[in-house]
Amino acid sequence: MSHASRVVAVAVSGGRDSTALLHATTRAAKALGVQVVALHVHHGLNPAADQWQAQVERQCARWARDGWPVSARCTRLQGSPSPGESVEAWARRERYAALAHMAQQAGAPLVLLAHHRRDQAETFLLQALRGAGPAGLSSMPREAVRGGLRWIRPWLDQPASAIAAYVARYRLSHIEDDSNHDTRFDRNRLRHDVWPALLAAFAHAESALVQAAHLAQQAQALVDEVAAADVAALRCAEGLLSVAGWLDLSAARRAASLRHWLRQQVDEGVPETLVTRLLIQLPGAKAARWPLDGQRELRLYRGRLECAQRAMLSPTWSPGAAATAQETAPFPLHRPGRWPVPAWGGTLTLSGVDSGGVPVALLERAMLRERQPGDQFQMAPRSLPRSLKKQFQAAAVPAWARGGPLIATADQVVYVPGLGIDARAWAAPGEPQLSIHWASDEPPPSAEKGTLPKER
Known part of the structure; x- marks a missing residue:
């Protein structure tokens, strides 16, 4: 780490896991001359959220008075989920955007996340139940680069019991989020209703599911590598894909290269329904259009597929006018x-x-x-x-x-x-x-x- 970037950020909810990670990071940073900034996101969803923020701020202030190189940054989310969007999905998206913004303001190129082995196993199961492919089953990466920041989960192989032992050893105070017991949410329902029975029947379930996630990551990396090479070979102009060359690929490589090309065109996730539709309709089409979102569409003409702005119907226009x-x-x-x-x-x-x-x-x-x-x-x-x-x-x-x-x-x-x-x-x-x-x-x-x- 260069002298100019000797700042590390830790995402802290105030719960057990993130409090332990913040404590361990700050202990190590003190000897290394590194500043630590705790990033807290107030979601505005729980009546106790003000208390959680206050807990993080008090803890950081107390450690700073003891000479530890730590400070806190907090932000409150604005807005609400869009129609049809789950609260979980909205909160996750907005939380990561807020964390990135605070880390950049603090000058921290690195953000640490407190996810552990049980979190990874749960994520794999949830993705499997949603019908995910290798990308979804890959679950959470140990390290990723997004928006110019490195996001690292240093405890992804650690069992929850090890973190609990650390908290007990240093007598760390932390909050208990009562919403973690609300089984209306998928992860909580899995954690409280399914996980105990799964472990009772298969004691090695946690480590086995984590291993499966690791293998899915390797499989997805290979798929991405082949798809990237295929798309590079099929690119007939900036942003355009040659359908004739695409049709020469195997069925599996067609699907992978199409997903890869679509991800290059849009920032959001690509609906699997659109991929399925294109796999069926592209081979027999001569000239066609497929709506992509409210602003863009896919266009096929003379064997080339492109993403372009979507034309919208004038309210005063009629076919006979x-x-x-x-x-x-x-x-x-x-x-x-x-x-x-x-x-x-x-x-x-x-x-x-x-x-x-x-x-x-x-x-x-x-x-x-x-x-x-x-x-x-x-x-x-x-x-x-x-x-x-x-x-x-x-x-x-x-x-x-x-x-x-x-x-x-x-x-x-x-x-x-x-x-x-x-x-x-x-x-x-x-x-x-x-x-x-x-x-x-x-x-x-x-x-x-x-x-x-x-x-x-």
Whole structure:
């Protein structure tokens, strides 16, 4: 540990295990010249929580007066679980975020956690009962790096009896959380109703389950290593996955590489239901979409899978609205601005530019309209005009990026969403001109089924 980082943090609830860890860490730190900071999170869930915080603060203050290098930092959680989220899951997520924030404020690169062997065995059982795979069955790692911090559980191989003996030896005062006896919570129900019977039938259950967790960690590490190599080989562009190469993998490697790639796209956990759905639908799909969350979706086009912002339906848009919107837009196309166009479910943005735009004089005669049979688009000055469908295909524009109105005069296409400005409408150097950008709010009609409209 460098001189600049001679600070160690210990997560302390005030209970027996964390109090013992804080005491042992502070004893060792005194001889090493290391500062210890006790991190306490007030969850606001128990009427006695104020007393628990006061207990941690008093204990640290008493040891500090005796010359021990320890201080306390406390924080109270704000908010509450979201609809459908368990109190346990919310408290755990928010607790670790609060611990990380306090450790960073204290300048501590290392956070110690007081989990022991019984905790690890319980976690393995709970994960197994939830149908977890190797990642879940790996339970708690001895050491992990998250958010630039090292999280270490130094007592993960220690039995609870050893910690109890330490507390008795040094006569350490600690709190007793009465909520630990509330069997509405999964872990408490396992601890009080199941664990005694399990140990009575299998005396070696604790050590055996911990060994199983260790083997699951090794298996998951191997899965991650192979999946990372597969995803690296399948990456056809930044963030895009080649489905053709993915289909050449075995079924097990398909599933592992897909999970690995999805974890790279999202910060939150990836639902196993989505993985199962993709494993079934991807092999036979040509162009498709799958909702990922409220903001993002997965898109398949021309054999490449990507994660992108999810288009949301405009509340004023209806499938037949655009077909009747043939009149000039209710705003001047020759003026800069950001113009919502509810009839087509999107927004048109016009901006002044020095080059690469459309002459203002031409836009004064333009209108918004639907695509029509015979419409052609010219990509470059010396290229030949071709049908919109052929130009979309040549430019690899997916079906979901082709929606929205054309900008055209009576005899000339000016702008096409997904293709841009027609080369025949480019402004001459020095001519007043505007750039054009269309952003559609329209999702595909069959997004929830993982399909897309037929190309046209």
